[in-house]
Amino acid sequence: MLPKYGFPVDSVELRTSYSLAAHQVGARLELSRDLSQAIYEYAPDASIVAGGQQWTSRGLYRLPGRDLVEFRYLVCKECGGFRQALEEVDPRCPVCGIESDSAPRTLTVPEFGFVAARESQRPGARPPRRSWSGATHVLRESESAREHIIELGGGQLHTQFGPRARLVAIADGPGGMGFWVCKWCGYGAARMLHPKRLPAHDHLLRGSQCKGPADLLDLAHTYETDLLRIDVLPAHLVGTQSAHLSVLYAVLEAACNTLEISRDDIGGTLMPHSTGSWSFTFFDAVPGGAGHVLMVEKELPRILRAAYQRVSDCDCGDETSCYGCLRSYSNQRHHEELSRGVARAVLGQILGADIRERDPAAAPKLETAEERLIRSIVDLGAPPPVIGHESEQGLPIPLSWPDAKTAVAFDLDASEREELEQEGWSLLPPDPTEVAKAFRTQ
Numbered sequence: 290m291l292p293k294y295g296f297p298v299d300s301v302e303l304r305t306s307y308s309l310a311a312h313q314v315g316a317r318l319e320l321s322r323d324l325s326q327a328i329y330e331y332a333p334d335a336s337i338v339a340g341g342q343q344w345t346s347r348g349l350y351r352l353p354g355r356d357l358v359e360f361r362y363l364v365c366k367e368c369g370g371f372r373q374a375l376e377e378v379d380p381r382c383p384v385c386g387i388e389s390d391s392a393p394r395t396l397t398v399p400e401f402g403f404v405a406a407r408e409s410q411r412p413g414a415r416p417p418r419r420s421w422s423g424a425t426h427v428l429r430e431s432e433s434a435r436e437h438i439i440e441l442g443g444g445q446l447h448t449q450f451g452p453r454a455r456l457v458a459i460a461d462g463p464g465g466m467g468f469w470v471c472k473w474c475g476y477g478a479a480r481m482l483h484p485k486r487l488p489a490h491d492h493l494l495r496g497s498q499c500k501g502p503a504d505l506l507d508l509a510h511t512y513e514t515d516l517l518r519i520d521v522l523p524a525h526l527v528g529t530q531s532a533h534l535s536v537l538y539a540v541l542e543a544a545c546n547t548l549e550i551s552r553d554d555i556g557g558t559l560m561p562h563s564t565g566s567w568s569f570t571f572f573d574a575v576p577g578g579a580g581h582v583l584m585v586e587k588e589l590p591r592i593l594r595a596a597y598q599r600v601s602d603c604d605c606g607d608e609t610s611c612y613g614c615l616r617s618y619s620n621q622r623h624h625e626e627l628s629r630g631v632a633r634a635v636l637g638q639i640l641g642a643d644i645r646e647r648d649p650a651a652a653p654k655l656e657t658a659e660e661r662l663i664r665s666i667v668d669l670g671a672p673p674p675v676i677g678h679e680s681e682q683g684l685p686i687p688l689s690w691p692d693a694k695t696a697v698a699f700d701l702d703a704s705e706r707e708e709l710e711q712e713g714w715s716l717l718p719p720d721p722t723e724v725a726k727a728f729r730t731q
């Protein structure tokens with residue numbers, strides 16, 4: 290039996306070893322990811338670039354005689370509350386009491402990993418649009434959380450931090466339409482691309498014709514990690530669910546900048562606890578926790594001020610948001626409802642006197658690593674970089690000069706850097722002197 294908890298099962302492979310003989314590279318590649326990322330990046334019809342080739346996931350790896358576990362689940366349309374069951378899910382939301390008018394969906398945990406299509410492609414031929422649709426829900430809070438009250442100029446924060454909270458991350462496919470997965474061989478397809486049924490297919494591993502029936506599934510990963518829950522008192526300071534989301538992402542982005550944490554390493558979600566009332570939760574994306582959200586709690590007043598600064602300084606429209614303030618790759622489904630102005634108003638109220646008393650001229654400007662880098666680059670005579678430009682494949686690039694197809698290798702992980710290079714971008718090291726030098730010689 291594979292252990293259900295702990296590190297080993299939390300990482301899975303995208304198997305490229307079934308690729309055609311022409312691509313010997315497939316046999317040598319070893320692609321693995323944490324399951325909470327893999328459910329998005331290795332999902333059927335998702336593509337990645339590796340070993341100079343573009344690989345498209347073709348399905349879920351199934352072990353003979355081992356069925357994938359399936360759960361039925363519902364997410365409340367009203368409050369976002371999550372509930373699951375092996376068979377029948379209660380149509381009534383236990384949090385707000387609203388009856389669901391849609392049928393439960395089915396999730397599975399692809400614990401044996403994924404299989405890439407036999408044919409790989411040259412990257413860039415048809416760049417895949419990256420789509421990240423899904424959400425993370427808190428299944429169970431920490432049993433040994435400790436509590437703090439933090440006094441701020443306009444209100445109080447009640448924080449609870451603890452280890453081993455249980456979360457579920459769900460990828461519900463492009464357009465939120467789920468995936469068809471063959472019950473026999475694991476061959477899969479995004480339903481958005483094949484609305485009616487799973488296309489006729491050959492057996493995922495053997496290549497002979499397969500006539501297996503298909504399930505409509507979402508992909509999920511449940512794991513334990515450190516959880517920080519924050520309640521604003523008085524609660525009405527925040528307001529609607531959209532206001533909560535706007536504040537959540539302002540704080541999340543500010544926390545990453547202030548503490549110099551990669552945005553992939555922490556996540557946030559709202560936890561409903563009665564009608565019209567939500568807690569903010571932040572968690573370490575690494576199973577088991579990595580100490581990040583503990584630091585978030587310790588530095589909370591500073592992070593909130595940085596969040597306020599972030600949503601005050603951005604120059605997108607007040608009622609919208611952009612990659613410079615609230616948007617990120619992983620919160621795409623909420624982009625339309627995120628409002629920078631709302632986040633600023635709420636954060637301003639909570640911080641209250643903390644902001645008003647500060648003399649803007651005397652106060653040291655909170656400068657993030659990114660801001661410091663931009664300032665040094667410009668000081669050394671290079672043109673100011675564009676923040677958050679999107680690559681052809683939809684990857685937001687923190688700092689770049691799109692006209693010169695040049696970017697700084699800042700806040701980009703290895704696969705993102707490889708993807709940009711495949712697209713023809715030149716990457717400069719995140720060193721202002723090197724950047725300035727590159728622009729002098731151009």
Ligand SMILES: [Zn+2]
Pocket residue numbers: 365366367368369370382383384385386387
């Ligand atoms: Zn509800």
Ligand SMILES: [Zn+2]
Pocket residue numbers: 471472473474475476490491492493499500501
């Ligand atoms: Zn099949």
Ligand SMILES: [Zn+2]
Pocket residue numbers: 603604605606610611612613614615629
């Ligand atoms: Zn903005």
